[in-house]
Amino acid sequence: MPASRFTQTGNYRTRYRQDQTIFATYAEQLSLIVLIGLLLLLPLILPKTMLRDVNMIMIYAVAVIGLNITTGYTGLINIGQAAFMGVGAYATALAATRWNLPFFLAIPVGGLAGALVGTFVGLPSLRLKYLYLAVATLAFQIIFEWGVGHTPLLAQGGAISLPQVQVFGVKATFFNHNFVWYYLILPVLVVMGLLWRNVLRTKHGRSLIAVRDNDRAAAAMGINPGTAKITAFMIGSFYAGIAGGLFAYFQKAVVIEDYGLHISIQLLAMAIVGGLGSLPGSFLGPLFIVALDRIVGGTSNWIGSQNLFPAGVDAATALRPLSFGLAIVLFLMFEPRGLANWWRLSRLYFKKWPYKF
Amino acid sequence: MKKTLLLSALVSISFAAAQKTVTLPWSGAITGPTSDAGASYAAGVEDYCKYANAQKMLPGITLNCVTRDDQYNNANTQRNFEDFVGNLNAPVFLGYATGGALQLKSVIQETKIPTLTASYHIGIIDAPDNTYTFLPVSSYSENIVALLEYIAKKERGAKVALIVNPSPFGRDPVVDARKAATRLGLKITDVQEVGGNNLDNTALLKRLEAQGAKYIINQNTAGPVANILKDAKRLNLLGKMQFMGAHYTGGEDLTKLAGDAAKDFIWATSYYLYDEANQPGIQLVKKIGAQFKRGADTIRSVHYTSGMLASAIAIEAMKRAGNNPDAAGVYKGLISMNGSRSFDPGFAVGPVTFSAKDHIGAESLRLLQADATGNFKAITGAQRSAMFQLVHPMK
Numbered sequence: 001m002p003a004s005r006f007t008q009t010g011n012y013r014t015r016y017r018q019d020q021t022i023f024a025t026y027a028e029q030l031s032l033i034v035l036i037g038l039l040l041l042l043p044l045i046l047p048k049t050m051l052r053d054v055n056m057i058m059i060y061a062v063a064v065i066g067l068n069i070t071t072g073y074t075g076l077i078n079i080g081q082a083a084f085m086g087v088g089a090y091a092t093a094l095a096a097t098r099w100n101l102p103f104f105l106a107i108p109v110g111g112l113a114g115a116l117v118g119t120f121v122g123l124p125s126l127r128l129k130y131l132y133l134a135v136a137t138l139a140f141q142i143i144f145e146w147g148v149g150h151t152p153l154l155a156q157g158g159a160i161s162l163p164q165v166q167v168f169g170v171k172a173t174f175f176n177h178n179f180v181w182y183y184l185i186l187p188v189l190v191v192m193g194l195l196w197r198n199v200l201r202t203k204h205g206r207s208l209i210a211v212r213d214n215d216r217a218a219a220a221m222g223i224n225p226g227t228a229k230i231t232a233f234m235i236g237s238f239y240a241g242i243a244g245g246l247f248a249y250f251q252k253a254v255v256i257e258d259y260g261l262h263i264s265i266q267l268l269a270m271a272i273v274g275g276l277g278s279l280p281g282s283f284l285g286p287l288f289i290v291a292l293d294r295i296v297g298g299t300s301n302w303i304g305s306q307n308l309f310p311a312g313v314d315a316a317t318a319l320r321p322l323s324f325g326l327a328i329v330l331f332l333m334f335e336p337r338g339l340a341n342w343w344r345l346s347r348l349y350f351k352k353w354p355y356k357f
Numbered sequence: 358m359k360k361t362l363l364l365s366a367l368v369s370i371s372f373a374a375a376q377k378t379v380t381l382p383w384s385g386a387i388t389g390p391t392s393d394a395g396a397s398y399a400a401g402v403e404d405y406c407k408y409a410n411a412q413k414m415l416p417g418i419t420l421n422c423v424t425r426d427d428q429y430n431n432a433n434t435q436r437n438f439e440d441f442v443g444n445l446n447a448p449v450f451l452g453y454a455t456g457g458a459l460q461l462k463s464v465i466q467e468t469k470i471p472t473l474t475a476s477y478h479i480g481i482i483d484a485p486d487n488t489y490t491f492l493p494v495s496s497y498s499e500n501i502v503a504l505l506e507y508i509a510k511k512e513r514g515a516k517v518a519l520i521v522n523p524s525p526f527g528r529d530p531v532v533d534a535r536k537a538a539t540r541l542g543l544k545i546t547d548v549q550e551v552g553g554n555n556l557d558n559t560a561l562l563k564r565l566e567a568q569g570a571k572y573i574i575n576q577n578t579a580g581p582v583a584n585i586l587k588d589a590k591r592l593n594l595l596g597k598m599q600f601m602g603a604h605y606t607g608g609e610d611l612t613k614l615a616g617d618a619a620k621d622f623i624w625a626t627s628y629y630l631y632d633e634a635n636q637p638g639i640q641l642v643k644k645i646g647a648q649f650k651r652g653a654d655t656i657r658s659v660h661y662t663s664g665m666l667a668s669a670i671a672i673e674a675m676k677r678a679g680n681n682p683d684a685a686g687v688y689k690g691l692i693s694m695n696g697s698r699s700f701d702p703g704f705a706v707g708p709v710t711f712s713a714k715d716h717i718g719a720e721s722l723r724l725l726q727a728d729a730t731g732n733f734k735a736i737t738g739a740q741r742s743a744m745f746q747l748v749h750p751m752k
Contacts, residue, residue: 047444048439048440048443048444049436049439049440049444052435052436052439053436056432145523146523149523149524149528149550155525156525156528156529157524157525157528158459158480158525158528158529159456159459159460159462159480159525161462161463161485161486164467173467174439174442174443174464174467174468175443177439178439251431251432251435251460252435252460252463252464253459253460253462253463255431255456255459255460255525256456256524256525257431257456257524258431258432258456297388297426297428297433300387300388300426301387301388301425301426316387316388317388317389317392319388320388320389320428
């Protein structure tokens with residue numbers, strides 16, 4: 001515990017209990033409260049279409065926290081996170097339309113379905129590592145898409161519409177949809193973020209990191225790597241399932257195209273760009289990729305309208321995957337710790353400011 | 358003199374004030390997957406809209422022609438829809454992809470915004486939430502059932518295989534096709550899914566050959582079909598098997614990609630083609646294309662014509678709505694297009710007819726066959742599939 005609970009000038013922790021606190025200082029606590037306060041005011045300032053992007057960022061952030069749990073914190077490469085999202089989305093849709101559950105119960109059903117399937121898909125991780133495990137998760141992504149596409153109950157991948165949501169007497173209509181959903185997604189994101197931050201402080205969270213760093217050493221310390229890996233898949237898929245349920249309601253209907261391989265790769269890119277094994281990175285990655293998509297989309301439109309290239313050369317179409325791929329490569333080369341590292345450095349700078357040392 | 362100037366200034370100001378601006382929006386894939394079709398479609402929508410402005414088709418109204426790229430991403434389509442309807446007050450929505458159209462159905466129902474899409478998936482106008490959604494031309498399902506009818510006339514009891522896209526766009530017509538085949542006395546030997554990454558179709562084609570399938574019907578986009586045709590040519594199957602397909606499989610796109618392997622391909626579509634220079638609609642396509650300096654490839658594309666038809670239908674509905682076209686007026690304008698009030702801009706092989714119950718515009722279609730030069734020539738007149746109405750009665 002620091003000498004002052006307002007500023008931190010060094011690590012003065014002398015007990016494990018102190019080491020397990022979520023916030024080292026009151027300043028950290030206060031900054032989170034201020035941030036949440038500002039986030040609560042955001043919909044009053046932002047235009048509606050931008051609010052939609054913010055909602056998308058928050059939903060992706062929930063899924064990316066989940067991906068970070070399996071890939072970032074436990075080191076299990078997962079190229080099927082969108083499929084877990086899809087499992088959650090379809091389970092939510094069925095719970096809402098077949099069982100007529102309200103949204104606040106249907107979404108957790110999606111999370112549980114994701115966790116259940118994730119646990120099953122995680123079983124190969126007991127035997128497989130690295131690239132081999134990545135291919136196993138990729139296989140699940142393909143099986144998911146094929147399975148949904150051939151299941152009449154799931155409309156063969158066509159649309160399953162979700163009912164309109166009503167919260168405290170306010171019905172989510174077309175005109176207040178983004179507004180209402182902002183205030184529904186934000187608490188979920190905050191709770192899921194805090195939940196993971198808490199899990200990380202427990203022996204279960206620490207065992208995941210130990211398994212990532214060296215599973216043999218972890219086993220020697222009494223950690224069961226198999227249990228840790230399965231737990232990581234279960235929790236990571238639970239997060240994906242919750243994100244899928246939120247996305248299903250937010251999009252108003254579930255369609256298989258929203259949970260394809262390209263989305264899995266996009267989620268992985270978000271985790272890499274944000275910073276693998278970092279909670280702030282799970283928010284910064286989706287923010288960066290969605291913003292990049294908007295900027296490149298606008299630029300593509302402009303290039304397409306200028307007729308700068310000869311007929312047959314579709315440079316505008318190429319720009320989006322090019323910039324997306326380039327961003328990942330550049331981050332991997334020059335900032336493998338992602339935007340979370342920039343966040344860490346900025347915090348360090350302001351901690352010492354105005355002193356240099 | 359001063360009085361005259363003042364008067365003319367007042368007249369100009371009052372005229373300008375009387376001009377209303379109404380947004381005609383389109384959201385689709387200008388870049389990304391299927392942008393080969395989407396870019397030409399967008400050009401058609403935009404050019405016809407600008408042409409309508411230039412021709413002053415809507416007295417007192419200037420159209421704000423907006424085409425926006427959604428990159429074939431459903432979330433982007435919704436974002437664009439929200440912007441068009443919520444911010445730009447658009448009284449109509451022109452969409453593109455199947456997934457986006459299906460996902461928007463409940464929102465369209467809620468906002469009561471009449472919608473026309475470039476996807477001719479019958480599920481878009483199936484119940485529920487189908488009051489405000491319209492297909493500009495006959496559906497893929499009807500295309501395929503019409504092809505089955507053609508086969509049944511030629512060879513009763515023939516074996517037919519379906520190759521469909523692995524998506525709702527591809528799968529949807531399969532149920533109707535199976536029902537129709539049973540009624541027509543045809544045997545569907547196989548239904549295979551083939552996406553855009555089909556680099557070698559040898560195994561697929563050998564399998565179909567082993568089953569004795571003589572007719573292969575494709576519900577896909579031109580790219581995968583071109584690869585199948587090229588492989589069929591390599592395997593000397595082109596004479597033994599008759600390849601056919603629904604709207605998005607054929608046309609210029611197919612012949613460009615498949616070359617001479619496209620010869621004899623039979624294609625079902627509701628549109629007139631670029632080479633049918635005697636058709637007034639095609640003359641208009643060429644005129645508008647030249648006016649807005651579009652490239653030859655764009656003007657030749659059937660998707661350019663398709664975009665123009667969607668735009669023309671929306672503008673005609675606005676015209677029928679009167680001085681102040683809102684969503685309710687446009688809807689009434691659309692469902693008034695029947696009987697003597699049907700709308701025929703000349704782009705499709707039949708007039709556009711809508712009513713409260715009929716949500717398919719140009720219902721007629723033709724079958725065309727590619728010749729040695731890759732041009733498609735009509736082998737039937739404009740017709741409706743009689744069987745389709747039996748296997749898929751509209752609610």
